[in-house]
Amino acid sequence: MLDLHRLRVFRAVVASGSVNAAAANLGYTSSAVSQQVTALQRETGLVLLARSGRGIEPTSIGLALAEQIDGALSRFGDVEAFVADLRNGRTGSLSMAYFPSVGAAWLPAVARALLRRYPDVRLDLELRDDFTAGSAKRAAFSPVKGGDGVVGRGVDIQLLVAPPDFAGTRDTRAHHLLDxxxxxxxxxxxxxxxxxxxxxxxxxxxxxxxxxxxxxxxxxxxxxxxxxxxxxxxxxxxxxxxxxxxxxxxxxxxxxxxxxxxxxxxxxxxxxxxxxxxxxxRSIYAVVQTSVEATPPAQCVLEELRRCARAATA
Known part of the structure; x- marks a missing residue:
């Protein structure tokens, strides 16, 4: 597999016109740049640079590779930007399951708050009739039956009714919203x-x-x-x-x-x-997958759900 760092160094050499200029632009020593280009030639089996007078210039193969590197680095930059957007909640999706009475009362406000702050996020909603967790007759938590069979599975956030001491499952955390x-x-x-x-x-x-x-x-x-x-x-x-x-x-x-x-x-x-x-x-909870709990969109949804719950008791 080609080393991305070496490709970047080689592209800098071609763009700068010399090893010394590339080293100055990258903040490296000339020796370090030469080592990276030599290693790239060795791993590709190609002659990428040739001496020209007292300097060097890219070969035709080197020029062709540099052009390909331009496209690859551009696409990789897009991937890096996409990852940053995901990390900061600027794109992607968030899925929620809900039951009817909270759907009508809370979800319009939740969707408005989320999309106002993160307009590129897609909100996927699923109505689940099996919205209870546990039984009034049981002290221990009993997973929801029906559908996929387990609270929270398949969605990032699930609104449900549960016994007062419900804390979530192994992969989820329960946030109490309202009695x-x-x-x-x-x-x-x-x-x-x-x-x-x-x-x-x-x-x-x-x-x-x-x-x-x-x-x-x-x-x-x-x-x-x-x-x-x-x-x-x-x-x-x-x-x-x-x-x-x-x-x-x-x-x-x-x-x-x-x-x-x-x-x-x-x-x-x-x-x-x-x-x-x-x-x-009845006690109402937002059960959140721990894998998304700290993301900005999930935090925004939890914040708005708590606001809706406070308004319901006012």
Whole structure:
């Protein structure tokens, strides 16, 4: 394999017209430049320079090689610049997985902040329904099932719900963003609409509308809290997402209980009332691959996610 440094030295000799001039331009000794050119001729098996009077000049082969070196050095310079851009977050891509309620509430602001600061970065987004990590009934972390099977695999940053002590996996680090309390959503004419809070047991006689297609930790967390309050939620309608469940509430069909973040845009004057006794809460994390955690784009995303989380609790 040709030595790039020797190619650069030889190109300097051709451009400068002499070994001494090349040495002065490069900050080397003449002897060091001569040694590099001699070594290049030896490894290529070509005569690149020939004596001319008291000096030297490139041979036709040397001139042809110098022309090729020009193109190679230019392309290598482009590669070096590209690497520098990657290091400083000026190009490349960042991939994120998210679940629906944070997608609508946070990702537009995240994308705006990222692309404003790093306009050449491509943001790849993936909606994952299997957004929980672990179980309310387990003390240890349990990887997400479904898809690729492991939290964080295949994406740089994954937003997910996990138990309060979740710390990440071997190749990821978990950044806690928000403890998101649950609320009951009722029509404005409902007797609970003016309450500051409602004990969970008071909802036992209501007509419940389910809202969690994934049947994940968020739903399990709510059902466990209801059991602790002495009842099982009497689901009469099973919707598959928050907007549909809220539309049923707006139609006067029943009530739904969901994390507060899912109520960012309540339709039709609906009212969200905090749930207590027991209070129900989910913990939201940004799980980041350690290989990209220190890069400027990833840091920008984490900064904006924290800002969104702070705004959600204001």
């Amino acid at each position: 998101d309390p649950y609320v009951v959503v009722v029509p404005p004419e409902h007797p609970l609409a003016g309450a500051d809070a409602v004990e969970l047991a008071r909802l036992a006689g209501e007509r419940w509308i389910d809202n969690d297609f994934a049947r994940g930790w968020c739903r399990e967390n709510l059902i466990d809290a209801c059991r602790a309050a002495g009842f099982s939620p009497p689901f009469r309608i099973e919707a598959h997402d928050y907007p549909t469940a809220l539309a049923f509430v707006e139609a006067g069909i029943g009530i739904t209980v969901l994390p507060r973040l899912g109520t960012a845009s309540l339709p039709g004057g609906l009212v969200a009332v905090p749930v207590t006794a027991p209070a129900v809460c």
